[in-house]
Amino acid sequence: MEQTFGSFVREKRMACGLSLRGLAAKLEVSPVYMSNIETDRKPAPAKEKLDHLIRILGLGQEDTELLLDLAAKSKAQQVSADLPEYIMERDIVRAALRTAKEVDATDAEWQEFIDRITRRGARGK
Numbered sequence: 001m002e003q004t005f006g007s008f009v010r011e012k013r014m015a016c017g018l019s020l021r022g023l024a025a026k027l028e029v030s031p032v033y034m035s036n037i038e039t040d041r042k043p044a045p046a047k048e049k050l051d052h053l054i055r056i057l058g059l060g061q062e063d064t065e066l067l068l069d070l071a072a073k074s075k076a077q078q079v080s081a082d083l084p085e086y087i088m089e090r091d092i093v094r095a096a097l098r099t100a101k102e103v104d105a106t107d108a109e110w111q112e113f114i115d116r117i118t119r120r121g122a123r124g125k
Helices: 005-015 020-027 031-038 047-057 061-074 084-089 091-103 107-123
Strands: none
Touching: 005 031, 005 047, 005 061, 020 031, 020 047, 047 061, 061 084, 061 091, 084 091
């Protein structure tokens, strides 16, 4: 069974020994809302709540990135409709985007990357 945002949160909550009501109280949401998230009847909450959830659950970098990836999958389109599947199916693409974000890649650096990939694609035709 594919892991979802809700199942991931439930797993991490239980690993921390928190009840659903306890997590809801710490996150300052209703237990019903928290239950709806864990059962995937509601998508992931807003970024501020996600950041708070990450702190409450004490997630490391790998689990934080997975939580954010699963949160994005749970929501309506957050980027152009042709991109989410490509991004979410490829770990290396997410890693590249996160790296570019961390180093604040410039437009020139992105254009250089695009040009390199485009040249490679043209050679293959």
